[in-house]
Amino acid sequence: MKRLFVGLLASASAIAFVALAAETKTMGDPSPIYGVTLPEGYRQWQLIAPAEEAEPLNELRAVVGNATAIDAYRKRQMPFPDGSVLVKVAWKRVRSDEFEPASVPGDATTVQVMVKDSKKYASTGGWGFGRFVDGAPADEEQHRTCFACHEARVMAHDYVFTRWAH
Numbered sequence: 001m002k003r004l005f006v007g008l009l010a011s012a013s014a015i016a017f018v019a020l021a022a023e024t025k026t027m028g029d030p031s032p033i034y035g036v037t038l039p040e041g042y043r044q045w046q047l048i049a050p051a052e053e054a055e056p057l058n059e060l061r062a063v064v065g066n067a068t069a070i071d072a073y074r075k076r077q078m079p080f081p082d083g084s085v086l087v088k089v090a091w092k093r094v095r096s097d098e099f100e101p102a103s104v105p106g107d108a109t110t111v112q113v114m115v116k117d118s119k120k121y122a123s124t125g126g127w128g129f130g131r132f133v134d135g136a137p138a139d140e141e142q143h144r145t146c147f148a149c150h151e152a153r154v155m156a157h158d159y160v161f162t163r164w165a166h
């Protein structure tokens with residue numbers, strides 16, 4: 001009976017590993033500077049928090065995370081562990097035709113990705129950055145601003161702006 005239990009546990013671990021590996025598959029061209037790509041299936045990840053950006057961007061945003069990032073948020077773990085991936089999806093904010101005080105998503109603007117790998121991205125606080133427009137990486141100049149903004153404003157929060165909306 002013990003052997004059967006160990007076999008089932010080993011099988012469950014293998015399945016969990018395969019699921020984690022599948023979660024971190026990537027798609028498309030890598031971002032300049034950091035080499036970050038869009039994670040496959042990120043639109044099915046769990047919501048960390050919504051956000052709204054006022055002028056000049058006038059955007060609605062949703063930040064989602066992979067299982068590693070979600071677990072870190074739940075445990076209030078800082079710094080985030082390697083393997084954490086955060087994705088911010090943004091749309092132009094549009095007034096609802098049906099209910100004027102409400103806003104609804106308009107055209108997609110960007111998808112932004114942060115990948116935690118403390119060795120690979122040691123010079124940028126352990127995070128690699130990617131900014132994508134219509135699925136393609138934004139230009140190198142736009143990527144140069146990523147870390148500088150995070151470093152100036154949220155260094156004490158492991159360079160992450162988004163707080164868990166629990």
